[in-house]
Amino acid sequence: MKRERPPPPPAPSELQLSRLSRFLGKALLRRCPNCGSGGIFSRWLVMRDVCAGCHLRLDRGEHDYFLGSFVVNFVAAELLICAGALAGILYTWPDVPWTGLKWGLMAAVIVGPIVFYPFAKTIWLAIDLTFRPLTRADLVGHGENLPKEGAVGAARKGFRDRAG
Numbered sequence: 001m002k003r004e005r006p007p008p009p010p011a012p013s014e015l016q017l018s019r020l021s022r023f024l025g026k027a028l029l030r031r032c033p034n035c036g037s038g039g040i041f042s043r044w045l046v047m048r049d050v051c052a053g054c055h056l057r058l059d060r061g062e063h064d065y066f067l068g069s070f071v072v073n074f075v076a077a078e079l080l081i082c083a084g085a086l087a088g089i090l091y092t093w094p095d096v097p098w099t100g101l102k103w104g105l106m107a108a109v110i111v112g113p114i115v116f117y118p119f120a121k122t123i124w125l126a127i128d129l130t131f132r133p134l135t136r137a138d139l140v141g142h143g144e145n146l147p148k149e150g151a152v153g154a155a156r157k158g159f160r161d162r163a164g
């Protein structure tokens with residue numbers, strides 16, 4: 001008896017890379033990666049709990065969610081220091097001002113992560129939303145009490161599209 005082949009896996013609704021680039025574009029502007037709303041930070045370093053535009057819980061309901069943005073910030077700071085050191089050495093070669101370069105990079109080590117921190121948070125949220133798509137549990141009230149139009153409506157439509 002001939003066995004039937006299993007059906008192919010369902011095609012993703014869109015490429016992960018296009019999702020990531022769409023989310024990152026909004027994240028690099030310190031906006032909500034999901035809906036693009038601004039004002040998700042109450043101060044430079046303090047992210048609000050919920051996006052006012054789409055009602056997404058910005059920590060996605062996890063107590064250790066900050067670890068991802070910590071890693072993004074750490075890697076960005078390391079790259080900044082390496083790039084700054086390399087640029088400084090190449091620009092001033094062969095008379096490299098080692099003392100000035102050292103102090104300048106030390107200042108960058110302190111200031112860089114503070115300046116980049118909100119971007120690290122939104123970038124991490126963009127990465128997380130790409131690989132762990134939005135669910136109703138990520139919205140305040142599971143999205144039941146939210147308007148059907150606008151960004152929330154788009155989020156709801158995304159649920160329906162993924163559900164089949």
Ligand SMILES: [Zn+2]
Nearest residue numbers: 032035051054
């Ligand atoms: Zn939003």
